[in-house]
Amino acid sequence: xxxxxxxxxxxxxxxxxxxxxxxxxxxxxxxxxxxxxxxxxxxxxxxxxxxxxxxxxxxxxxxxxxxxxxxxxxxxxxxxxxxxxxxxxxxxxxxxxxxxxxxxxxxxxxxxxxxxxxxxxxxxxxxxxxxxxxxxxxxxxxxxxxxxxxxxxxxxxxxxxxxxxxxxxxxxxxxxxxxxxxxxxxxxxxxxxxxxxxxxxxxxxxxxxxxxxxxxxxxxxxxxxxxxxxxxxxxxxxxxxxxxxxxxxxxxxxxxxxxxxxxxxxxxxxxxxxxxxxxxxxxxxxxxxxxxxxxxxxxxxxxxxxxxxxxxxxxxxxxxxxxxxxxxxxxxxxxxxxxxxxxxxxxxxxxxxxxxxxxxxxxxxxxxxxxxxxxxxxxxxxxxxxxxxxxxxxxxxxxxxxxxxxxxxxxxxxxxxxxxxxxx
Numbered sequence: 001x002x003x004x005x006x007x008x009x010x011x012x013x014x015x016x017x018x019x020x021x022x023x024x025x026x027x028x029x030x031x032x033x034x035x036x037x038x039x040x041x042x043x044x045x046x047x048x049x050x051x052x053x054x055x056x057x058x059x060x061x062x063x064x065x066x067x068x069x070x071x072x073x074x075x076x077x078x079x080x081x082x083x084x085x086x087x088x089x090x091x092x093x094x095x096x097x098x099x100x101x102x103x104x105x106x107x108x109x110x111x112x113x114x115x116x117x118x119x120x121x122x123x124x125x126x127x128x129x130x131x132x133x134x135x136x137x138x139x140x141x142x143x144x145x146x147x148x149x150x151x152x153x154x155x156x157x158x159x160x161x162x163x164x165x166x167x168x169x170x171x172x173x174x175x176x177x178x179x180x181x182x183x184x185x186x187x188x189x190x191x192x193x194x195x196x197x198x199x200x201x202x203x204x205x206x207x208x209x210x211x212x213x214x215x216x217x218x219x220x221x222x223x224x225x226x227x228x229x230x231x232x233x234x235x236x237x238x239x240x241x242x243x244x245x246x247x248x249x250x251x252x253x254x255x256x257x258x259x260x261x262x263x264x265x266x267x268x269x270x271x272x273x274x275x276x277x278x279x280x281x282x283x284x285x286x287x288x289x290x291x292x293x294x295x296x297x298x299x300x301x302x303x304x305x306x307x308x309x310x311x312x313x314x315x316x317x318x319x320x321x322x323x324x325x326x327x328x329x330x331x332x333x334x335x336x337x338x339x340x341x342x343x344x345x346x347x348x349x350x351x352x353x354x355x356x357x358x359x360x361x362x363x364x365x366x367x368x369x370x371x372x373x374x375x376x377x378x379x380x381x382x383x384x385x386x387x388x389x390x391x392x393x394x395x396x397x398x399x400x401x402x403x404x405x406x407x408x409x410x411x412x413x414x415x416x417x418x419x420x421x422x423x424x
Contacts, residue, residue, distance in 0.1 A: 155189065
């Protein structure tokens with residue numbers, strides 16, 4: 001099969017980032033005057049999740065030091081629902097994969113999958129929270145605030161979600177997602193959150209917003225009573241900053257890597273405009289006919305949640321899948337379709353042939369192809385000649401190279417010469 005030529009294109013974003021995250025965290029915490037509530041000798045559970053958050057280590061280090069300066073005894077607690085194979089050891093390993101260890105952050109890691117029931121929510125459902133966190137004197141909830149991949153509301157993915165699902169461990173995550181099937185995402189999220197804020201020792205929230213280049217744009221600290229309102233405000237900013245693919249219609253999207261460090265669904269559904277989740281909602285654009293995902297990130301540690309959103313993948317990605325961990329995560333979220341493995345082949349060339357033969361009555365050389373590293377890194381992309389006219393009309397896009405043939409390695413896989421200044 002003949003393939004279209006591809007040109008390297010750069011998408012320019014107008015944005016800024018914090019020059020020193022440690023200073024920002026220190027100033028935010030100082031403004032709260034935490035000594036009013038956190039006393040010497042008290043224990044403080046600090047959450048750490050399973051997402052790739054920029055500067056998470058210095059952020060955690062700074063919070064730990066602040067708690068220690070008050071005479072408190074901080075520790076890190078994994079808050080990631082069913083991730084890590086739903087085991088205490090697996091969740092500790094996930095944190096270590098991000099460099100989060102007792103040595104790097106200056107506080108012990110206390111991982112436990114046991115939960116306690118706090119109370120019944122207004123929906124008549126039990127609300128669970130990590131047993132170790134519940135026994136602390138204080139909980140500091142730290143999370144990035146960003147649009148959720150499955151639904152749209154005034155509160156989506158952020159501090160509130162970290163409390164309800166992350167600290168709920170597998171039992172809480174599974175119960176929550178079952179409730180979603182009956183009550184919907186937002187009502188379930190908020191009713192669970194209200195119980196946790198009322199019954200659990202949550203004291204401080206730290207909301208992080210990242211820019212289009214995955215850099216820390218802002219950090220906001222708040223007391224628990226202001227957490228929901230703060231989550232709402234930060235989400236409005238995060239939605240304005242969400243990077244997107246700059247084309248409304250794409251015949252084939254090639255994605256170099258997917259992973260839990262990139263998105264909860266491994267490929268951000270807000271970016272690809274697609275979900276196989278039956279009650280999920282995604283943007284109407286882009287309209288993508290075929291998605292080919294080539295590999296799984298090392299930091300995902302075998303979890304390939306969201307592989308069901310792809311139309312084609314490689315044998316090497318499937319070989320890297322930890323099916324048990326992937327199935328646990330998808331079933332805990334009541335989304336078995338997210339674990340469905342699409343047709344897979346040994347080489348990229350085989351997949352290109354199959355994919356381009358299933359895009360309609362379009363000559364393969366005329367196909368609208370976009371090739372990205374992952375759904376977090378949308379600064380650089382390779383674009384086929386059929387999209388170059390649109391590219392030239394978009395002031396945010398710059399054509400870096402002329403269109404050239406797709407390069408393949410000797411074993412038939414795509415060789416993409418990504419520039420060194422890619423952001424992820």
